[in-house]
Amino acid sequence: MHKMLIDLPDQLETERLILRPYRAGDGAAYYEVCQRNKDHLLPYEAGNPALSVNTPAQAEILMRNFAADWAARNAFFWGAWDKTSEAFTAQIYAGPVDWELPEFEIGYFVDRDHEGQGYVTEAVRAVLAWLFEGMGTHRVRLACNEMNVRSWRVAERCGFVREGHLRQTRKLVLRADGSYSGDYLYGLLRHEFENLNH
């Protein structure tokens, strides 16, 4: 099916979270998220668009660009908010790698005040269910630095299989022995996801 004919959900709901795409008007709140999380994101998320936000106007432009990318099916940025407190908790990115297979890539960060509470695992599981059940994907991939233990634990909790290890790719993140760190590559196949849920 052509990507523009795929119907996209307005939101996803989990036990504790509402996930939805960003929209015009989210900029002021997202600016606060960006400011609060800069130090938290720098070590392992150097390319995250949140790091380039320095004013509320830039945040609002980013929100509108995310919304445009969503509508064009170029990139799916999900914000996740706690149902009870309505606080922003996490962001999950899902990006098309290959519409023919199909294959998507995911990435994530948690708001620093919500780390270690299982929000990311909960949100990633919801996004995976949408990708496999709603988008018909065959494979989902993710990559993370080998020193980012919290990140690869999320991947493994969600059922991802480690498929590769790119050695010494990061000059600025060192291993205990002083050598450059590398990246772990993970993948999750449709039948593996289905087995997790039976």
Ligand SMILES: CC(C)(COP(=O)(O)OP(=O)(O)OC[C@H]1O[C@@H](n2cnc3c(N)ncnc32)[C@H](O)[C@@H]1OP(=O)(O)O)[C@@H](O)C(=O)NCCC(=O)NCCS
């Ligand atoms: C990587 C990152 C997203 C992981 O976040 P996280 O909060 O550790 O992940 P989760 O939300 O899944 O939380 C898991 C932790 O919550 C704990 N937890 C508490 N309550 C829980 C619950 N109700 N359900 C599940 N887990 C719960 C788990 O035991 C686990 O702790 P542990 O890792 O010490 O065993 C976060 O560290 C981050 O944003 N880092 C900066 C950006 C980044 O590196 N992104 C990834 C780039 S690849």
